[in-house]
Amino acid sequence: MTDLQTVFDGARKDGRAVLVGYLPAGFPSFGGCIAAFTAMVAAGVEIVEVGLPYSDPVLDGPVIQEASDRALRAGTRTRDVLRTVEAVAATGVATLLMSYWNPVERHGVETFARDLVGAGAAGLITPDLIPDEAEEWVAASDRYGLDRIFLVSPASTDARIRTAVDACRGFVYATSIMGVTGTREQTGRHAPDLVARVREQTDLPVSLGLGVSNRAQASEVAAYADGVIVGSAFVRRLLDAPDEATGVDRVGALAAELADGVRHPHGD
Numbered sequence: 001m002t003d004l005q006t007v008f009d010g011a012r013k014d015g016r017a018v019l020v021g022y023l024p025a026g027f028p029s030f031g032g033c034i035a036a037f038t039a040m041v042a043a044g045v046e047i048v049e050v051g052l053p054y055s056d057p058v059l060d061g062p063v064i065q066e067a068s069d070r071a072l073r074a075g076t077r078t079r080d081v082l083r084t085v086e087a088v089a090a091t092g093v094a095t096l097l098m099s100y101w102n103p104v105e106r107h108g109v110e111t112f113a114r115d116l117v118g119a120g121a122a123g124l125i126t127p128d129l130i131p132d133e134a135e136e137w138v139a140a141s142d143r144y145g146l147d148r149i150f151l152v153s154p155a156s157t158d159a160r161i162r163t164a165v166d167a168c169r170g171f172v173y174a175t176s177i178m179g180v181t182g183t184r185e186q187t188g189r190h191a192p193d194l195v196a197r198v199r200e201q202t203d204l205p206v207s208l209g210l211g212v213s214n215r216a217q218a219s220e221v222a223a224y225a226d227g228v229i230v231g232s233a234f235v236r237r238l239l240d241a242p243d244e245a246t247g248v249d250r251v252g253a254l255a256a257e258l259a260d261g262v263r264h265p266h267g268d
Helices: 003-013 030-043 062-073 078-089 101-107 109-118 135-144 158-167 191-199 215-222 232-240 244-263
Strands: 018-024 047-051 094-098 123-125 147-149 172-175 206-209 227-230
Touching: 003 018, 003 094, 018 030, 018 062, 018 206, 018 232, 018 244, 030 047, 030 078, 030 232, 030 244, 047 078, 062 232, 078 094, 078 109, 101 109, 109 135, 123 135, 135 147, 158 191, 172 191, 191 206, 215 227, 215 244, 227 232, 227 244, 232 244
Parallel strands: 018 047, 018 227, 047 094, 094 123, 123 147, 172 206, 206 227
Antiparallel strands: none
16 A cells, blocks of 8 residues: 555545645745645645746746746755655655656656655656656556656546546546646636546546635535645745745644645535
8 A cells, every 4th residue: 555545545534635735845945845844744734745846837827936936046956856855755744746747857767766766755746747658657657666646637538537547546636727726716616527527437536736725625625525735825825924934834824724624524
């Protein structure tokens, strides 16, 4: 049983969803990012996604783009991202890396898988890699026992969903809307239908991301999804803070709010 399976199985036994938190490595600093993840976990985040900052983030909205740009300008490189994964995973939390495919190829797919395992990661989320083109990654992740998470969206056909879930291991990442990351007043009217469509084709947990920013939204999503993924809202707390310590405190406070929502699904 993988780290992710253990987390989701435990949540299912408790009759609730899992809270997943994202931040790009190196933001607001190397140490500040680790401190923010630690605050998240202490407040109830059970799976963390460490983002690898990238210069051409096609899925990321302006909030995450700004944070990633700051991390890159501060000198954050792949080795620093792996060190962040190692530090966060050492706390005992299930830790994923989220990366666009180009940095993985530049590092070397086999080497990347080896280094990811060495850092203690449970797996990799690849937002711009489709299963049809993932043969090399599927083989490497199988060799190193890494979970691999692909994305589906409301525009995905049933055939495309089948291809994605067959390639996934750990959970399926469902995006609530068509578009880039960012907080929204609503999480997407097609989201419940998408989760239901995915569940028709797999027993894997389905986690929903893009748009969740407060307790009410977390509670709403937790009523129909296995995991609630939050990224931009955490990043915004750090961007708006007057200093790093305050930002870390605000991240922890938001995590506590969201965790309460996830543990009390809408209508509970």
